[in-house]
Amino acid sequence: MEKNIIDMLLEKALYVRKETLKLHLLSPETRIASSLSAIEIYTVLYYGGILKYDSSDPEWQGRDRLIVSKGHGAISLYPIFADLKFFHKNELGRIGQPGALLKAIPDCLIPGFESINGALGNGLGEGCGISLALKAKKLAAKVFVISGDGELNEGSTWESVMFAGHHKLNNLNLIIDSNKLSMLGYCRKILDLEPLEDKFGVFGWQVDTADGHDIQNLFMKLRQMKDSTNNKPKVLIANTIKGKGIPELEKDPLCHIRSLSADRVRHILKTLK
């Protein structure tokens, strides 16, 4: 049973990676490296049964809320939402065109997206507000926030980290796509975040780590996170590689601002397994 799920998730992750590259081909201004590091996270959240949703009613009260705080790295959610019928698959081929639904950075006009988060450091605070609302409404639904690690430089994030810990927002789940890079290089050289686990720990959070590209590991860790019954907010630091799957991006500290040529994307699509 478990093996079947993992195989399915691997297959879906490949689909999402390929479709994400196709989106980049159509819309080269999309941040491809940042979008590739979070693919397995999004795949497991949506196909692994972690998030409750109803694509025919995206505002269904019982849904789990996902806030994508690293808005620039979210185009890989488009193929998932299209596949799950939040919107028609044809929209994928229209990205970036005048009048099209999909943009380089998602907004809340796109079914499936709760908010707008191109400006970094705001998703976790919004997640805190939603967490309070769900508790007040006595809904069992949970809040998931995806943040980048570079984004943690924002002071607003730490205001929210303190707030969530103090108010024991145990329905709030933060996943950090920890790809170790921000726009101009390595986080540890620009503004060192370590020891990151300790920092969340002392603010009253449940802390765990995962290999952000190992589907089996992610599946287990995200399920544990969602099922955890303590009174703490939860953070999963998913160790990822920026530009995952594309060798020249993986080894380039400036990959955030790199685009891939059309020929290169076509070649990768043929070889990707």
Place this chain on the structure above:
Amino acid sequence: MKEKKLMRDIFIEAVWKQMQKDRMIFFLCGDFGAVSLDNIRRDFCDRFINTGIAEQNLINVAVGLALEKYTVYAYGIAPFLTMRPYEQIRNLSIIAQVKELNVNLIGVGAGLSYDLSGPSHHCYEDISIMRLLPNIEVFSPSDLVLTEKFADIAVACKYPKYIRLDGKPVSRVYPENISIKKGFCELKTGSDICLVSTGYMTGVSLEVSEELSCAGVDIGLVDIFTMKRLNKNNLFSVLKNYRWIITLEEGFIGGGGLDGLIADLLSEKDSLIRLKKLGFKKGYVFENGDRLQLHRMNKIDGKNLKKIVEKLWKGKKY
């Protein structure tokens, strides 16, 4: 004659009553209090949160709650509530264009309310920076009657609002039955010259216009209390009867505040009415002094206003 109660107390008492009837209201404060706030804190501890001295998170939490259809009050000191989290308020403005978000930013300390605290606590910029953001209404009450009316519509009107409250006692300007629909009120009809003011300065303008009236100088007076949804055609139909308009505000001039609102309107209507802008033009006020003394130093006190009006009036006569 100044009223005994403060705007914040009138406003918060009204919110306390709303919270008794409506479970979909949250009150957030950025570690800023009021005597009247104790009732909310006591009776609605599950929907009152002091988010601490962290305005960015205050606004983001408010947005999160509003996304879940709660009416939210975010309460703090005006300059800090509007300027520290400007990006978060901008996000609110963006989302509110496509989703219903009822977030009410309640800023206490408009203008020079905190006269003795110096330029960090003075609030010279709020009207222009909040007016700049689409989808956010700006309410600037001049007395307690208007303050209570804005509290009443905060729940019913489901869009973001910035409500700037004075920190000091203010004089009564309006009767209870005043209608706020038009967004402004012509408090006095006169000829040739019209004063246009907002907030605390409307009290100053009212005193000056009454004194001048006794001396046979009959000028008009308009109080602007809604900055976006005011009936501009209606306002212009009042203003067009004058040759001179003098705007008076406790904020920077030339940067899109009340003066900008009136200048835009005159420009839209291709009007030839002359406009004189009174406010702070030299920068921040570092001098020590109470509100009246600071007004005098910057020539926006009643006495100076009277002089300016009299000079224009004489020019008309001779």
